[in-house]
């Protein structure tokens with residue numbers, strides 16, 4: 204199937220592509236909220252390199268089936284788009300395939316909705332095979348019912364502005380069938396990738412897993428970088444990260460704590476995207492702890508929290524413990540807010556991902572969370588038992604070593620229950636959790 208996307212249009216022109224935004228305010232809805240939604244839509248378009256020339260907002264009692272808006276308003280949109288020579292008219296509401304067609308005919312412009320814009324960003328940012336496959340499935344599913352409109356739309360772009368219409372029902376049927384076949388093929392590939400990832404996760408089953416989640420652009424990648432002292436930089440772009448990146452917080456820590464950074468969330472995240480990104484989000488569902496990162500410099504940060512929690516529920520990660528991290532505190536001009544947040548979200552931490560001291564506190568916080576769940580016990584292992592010994596060295600925090608009367612090495616350790624189960628036959632003593640010595644999960648030589 205022939206495809207053309209916003210960014211292709213952008214790159215084929217010397218001037219940045221332009222758009223007019225359209226928002227609709229129904230009775231009972233807040234204007235402030237709509238303004239925020241339109242600001243966000245503008246950032247999304249900015250990520251695609253599309254400049255917004257103007258906005259049109261209409262108050263309505265109900266939405267019109269044919270075009271959402273009244274004909275007078277559609278004429279106004281057409282005029283505004285023409286006066287700025289804008290290529291796109293972008294609606295903040297979901298448009299049905301016939302609505303897109305009608306609006307395109309009436310405005311003589313390309314019409315998109317928010318879901319279409321998000322899908323474009325995802326396909327622009329997908330890097331790995333897994334992300335690319337997931338995005339392609341979501342796009343095809345989005346396009347499938349729109350194929351009549353989409354086809355003429357693609358033809359028009361390919362033909363350099365000539366409006367060609369009516370590919371004929373037969374052609375549309377062929378395209379739909381091809382799209383369905385392609386989806387089935389991609390789904391099979393995705394299942395295969397998912398199986399491989401599951402095997403990799405199984406190999407990490409004795410390690411502790413922390414997943415960083417949150418609204419897009421909240422600072423997840425930046426925090427990941429600071430927590431692991433790595434060099435992956437965050438980007439001021441929406442959906443800069445689409446693939447899951449996994450790294451140990453500190454490779455010397457035992458048990459090892461793995462941190463994963465993943466795709467951000469947004470309001471009205473297209474359902475097909477959530478569905479197809481489920482395999483990327485397996486990492487989140489199977490985590491022992493979530494770091495829920497919130498950009499607290501954004502005034503409606505509570506909306507972002509609510510939306511993130513909704514998506515977590517939707518992907519089956521609603522029950523994983525969450526540690527709230529209020530980020531970008533350096534941008535706050537309200538000195539009271541950190542205290543308010545602490546009271547409203549007990550156990551939360553307010554910080555700047557760029558402050559090493561505050562990030563160190565967060566790291567300790569994470570260690571503290573896991574320390575509570577570790578079990579203390581001692582094992583006696585003969586030095587010929589290499590597999591068991593490497594399990595101890597790789598997965599346990601060793602508090603003390605000794606030898607017993609038979610010459611076996613005795614380790615006083617703390618580990619996860621999963622590791623303890625693997626070392627069961629070597630256990631000589633199981634300590635009461637409460638009486639176990641409080642000890643850092645980092646070895647003594649770690650000084651920061």
Ligand SMILES: Nc1nc2c(ncn2[C@@H]2O[C@H](COP(=O)(O)OP(=O)(O)OP(=O)(O)O)[C@@H](O)[C@H]2O)c(=O)[nH]1
Nearest residue numbers: 420421422423424425437438439442443444467556
């Ligand atoms: N001032 C300030 N900026 C920050 C902080 N943390 C992150 N940023 C900036 O916020 C922007 C987004 O950061 P990222 O780390 O890419 O955000 P993300 O959550 O990974 O975003 P996506 O992957 O797009 O969902 C970047 O420009 C960062 O430099 C912070 O604590 N203070």
Ligand SMILES: [Mg+2]
Nearest residue numbers: 423424443444
């Ligand atoms: Mg990121």
